[in-house]
Amino acid sequence: MAKEKSGPLAGVRVVHLASLGPGPYATMLLADMGCDVVIVDRTSPMQVSVRPAADPRRRGQSSIALDLKNVEARTVLLDLVGRADVLIEGMRPGVAERLGVGPTTCLGLNPRLIYARVTGWGQTGPLADRAGHDINYIALSGALDAMGPPDAPPPVPLNLLGDYAGGGVFVALGIVAALCERERTGKGQTLDVAIVDGVASLTAATLGMLAEGQWGPRGTNAFDGSAPWYRTYATRDGGFIAVGAIEPPFYDALVRGLGLDPHLCAREDPGRWPEIAEMFASSFRRHDRAHWEATFAETDACVSPVLSFGEAFAHPHHVARRTYMGRPGMAQPAPAPRFGSGGATADPAASPAPGAHTDRVMRDLGRTEAEIARMRALGAVA
Numbered sequence: 001m002a003k004e005k006s007g008p009l010a011g012v013r014v015v016h017l018a019s020l021g022p023g024p025y026a027t028m029l030l031a032d033m034g035c036d037v038v039i040v041d042r043t044s045p046m047q048v049s050v051r052p053a054a055d056p057r058r059r060g061q062s063s064i065a066l067d068l069k070n071v072e073a074r075t076v077l078l079d080l081v082g083r084a085d086v087l088i089e090g091m092r093p094g095v096a097e098r099l100g101v102g103p104t105t106c107l108g109l110n111p112r113l114i115y116a117r118v119t120g121w122g123q124t125g126p127l128a129d130r131a132g133h134d135i136n137y138i139a140l141s142g143a144l145d146a147m148g149p150p151d152a153p154p155p156v157p158l159n160l161l162g163d164y165a166g167g168g169v170f171v172a173l174g175i176v177a178a179l180c181e182r183e184r185t186g187k188g189q190t191l192d193v194a195i196v197d198g199v200a201s202l203t204a205a206t207l208g209m210l211a212e213g214q215w216g217p218r219g220t221n222a223f224d225g226s227a228p229w230y231r232t233y234a235t236r237d238g239g240f241i242a243v244g245a246i247e248p249p250f251y252d253a254l255v256r257g258l259g260l261d262p263h264l265c266a267r268e269d270p271g272r273w274p275e276i277a278e279m280f281a282s283s284f285r286r287h288d289r290a291h292w293e294a295t296f297a298e299t300d301a302c303v304s305p306v307l308s309f310g311e312a313f314a315h316p317h318h319v320a321r322r323t324y325m326g327r328p329g330m331a332q333p334a335p336a337p338r339f340g341s342g343g344a345t346a347d348p349a350a351s352p353a354p355g356a357h358t359d360r361v362m363r364d365l366g367r368t369e370a371e372i373a374r375m376r377a378l379g380a381v382a
Contacts, residue, residue, distance in 0.1 A: 005060070007034020008339060012085045012179065015040060015077075016061075017068075017101075018354075019090025020048065021134070021159070022167025022195060023118050024057035026088065029172040031060040032335035032348060035086075038361060040077060041354035043067040043382040053353040056332035060348035064362070065355030065382040068099050073380040079365045081106045081113065086175055090118040093128050103190045113188040114178040118171050120162075122194030134162035134195070141166075141199040146206060149226070150219030166198030220270065222246070228277035229254065229267065232306060239289030240306035243280070253301035257292075258283040355382045 009030060014037040016027045031037045039058065043065050052058055064080075066073040078101065081087055087106055089096050096102045096117075103115045120137050121127040127140075138144045138161050148155045174191045182188060206223075209215040218224050225231045229245040245254040255265045258280060265276055284292060289305050296303035307315060313324050313331045324331045325347065335348065358381050362372045375381045 005031075005034045005036065007032070009176075010034035012036070013083060014038070014086040014088065014175075015080050015084045017077075017087070017089040017091070017096075018042060018046065019088070019118065020046070021090070021163035022171055022193070023088050023090040024055070025164050025168030026116075026118070026171035026175070027061060028057040028059060029168065030086075030175065037061040038080060038357075039063045039352070039354075040068075040080070041065045043355075043379060045354045053351055054330070055351050058351035059332070061352060062357040062361060063352040063354055064358045067380050067382075068101070070378065070380040072375055072378070074100055076362065076365065076367075076375075076381065077101055078106070078109060080361075082110050083365075084110065084113060085179065086114045086116060088116045088118060088171065088175075092119065093117075093123050107188055107190070111188055112182060112186065114175055114182070114191065115188065116171055116175055116178075116191040116193060118167065118193045120167075120195045122197060123192045134159035137162040137166065137195040138199050141196050141203065143199050143203050143206075146203075146215075146218065146221075146224055148218060148224065150217065154218075161202070162195050162199055166200075166202055167193070167195040170198040170201070226273060227267075227270075228273055228280050231277065233281050233284040235284055235289040235292060236286060237288040237290075241284055241289060241292050242304045242306050244302040244304075246302070250300055250302045253299045254280075254296075254303060257295050257299060257301050257303070358382065 012030070012035045014027060014030055014035045016023060016037060016039050018024075018039050018041045027035075027037050027039070037060070039061050041052075041063050045052065045065075048055070052063075064076075066076055068074055068077065081101070089101075097104075103117070106115055107113055117123060119128070120132040121130060135144070135156060138157070143161060144154045146154075147157065171191075171193050174193055178189055178191060206215060209221075215221055219226050221227070222230055229243060229251050231243060233241050233243065235241055243254060245251040251267060252262065255262050260279060260283065265279065266272075267276060292303065293305045305311075309331075312318060318324055322334055325334045326332050359372055362375075362381065367375075372381070
C-alpha cells in the first residue's frame with residue numbers, strides 16, 4: 001500500500017477491482033477524503049471513454065494490473081484483501097465467486113473487511129443478471145418519466161442521476177456507515193449497492209408530493225420544467241437563462257427584473273402557466289444572456305446564466321472558492337465537501353495509468369524482484 005495520506009479517512013485502505021461508473025466515482029470520493037486506494041486494473045485494460053491517466057476519478061490512487069484468471073494473480077489480490085479495510089467490486093452477481101474472490105472467501109480471510117458489491121440492478125431480483133446502464137436504471141425507477149415537457153420524450157440527464165448520484169455516492173456513504181459500525185462490532189460485512197435503490201431514494205421528496213396529490217403527469221408540476229418560475233429560457237444571442245424563483249419574494253423580483261406587470265403574472269392558477277411562461281420567454285428573447293446576467297446579478301430572483309463547462313471554470317464564484325482545480329483544458333472538480341479542520345486533500349495526486357504501481361505494490365506485499373519478474377513474464381501482472 002502507498003504511504004498514508006491526510007484527511008478524515010486517512011489510514012483506511014481500499015481495494016477497487018476496476019469497474020465502470022459508480023465504482024470509480026466512489027473511490028475518487030474516498031481517496032479525496034484520505035483513503036489509501038489501490039485500483040486492481042486488468043492486464044488488458046477495459047474500453048473506457050476517458051484515458052485512465054486523464055480520468056479525475058482515479059486521482060490520488062495507486063494501480064496494480066492483475067490477470068485475475070491467473071491463480072498467482074489472485075493470490076496477490078487476496079494478499080491485498082487481507083490487509084484492506086474495504087473491497088469494492090462491480091461485476092455481475094456470481095462473477096467474483098467464480099474467480100475465487102467472493103465475499104465468503106474474502107471475509108473468511110479478513111473478518112473486518114467491508115465488501116462493497118456495486119451493480120445496477122442489485123444482487124437479487126429478476127433483473128439481477130441483466131445488463132444495463134444509467135438510463136435504464138433511472139427509467140425503471142420512475143425518475144426519468146418525471147422529467148421534461150409533456151410533448152417530448154424525457155431528456156437524458158447525462159449519467160449523473162444513476163451512475164454517480166444513485167450509485168457512487170451511495171457506495172461511499174454505505175462504506176463510511178459500515179466502517180462506523182465496525183468500530184462498535186469489530187466485524188466487517190457485505191454491502192449490496194444497487195443504482196436502482198439509490199435512484200429510488202433520491203426520489204423521496206417527489207414521492208412525498210405524489211402521495212399528497214401534489215405531483216401529476218409531466219407538464220403539471222412545479223419542478224419538471226412546467227412552472228414558468230422553474231425552467232430555462234433562451235436569450236437573443238442563443239444563450240440560456242435558468243430561473244428558480246420558487247418563493248413569492250423571489251418571483252416578484254423576477255417579474256420586476258423582466259419589466260412585466262405583476263398583475264398579469266399572478267401565478268396562483270396553474271392553468272395560466274403556459275401563458276406566463278410565454279410572457280417570460282418573450283422578454284428573455286429581447287436581450288442577450290449577458291444583459292440578463294447583469295440585470296439580476298444583485299437580486300434574489302434566483303436567475304443564473306446557463307454556463308458551458310469552460311465558462312464555469314472561469315466564473316468568479318468558482319475561482320474564489322477554487323471549485324475547480326487543474327490547468328486550462330485539464331480542469332477537474334476540487335474535493336468536496338470541505339472540512340473546517342482542513343481534513344480533505346487539497347490537491348490530489350495525478351491519476352495513474354493501469355499498472356503504474358504494480359512493482360511498488362508487489363514489493364509492499366513482500367514479493368521479491370525475482371518473483372515480480374517471473375509473474376510479469378507469465379502475464380499474471382502488468
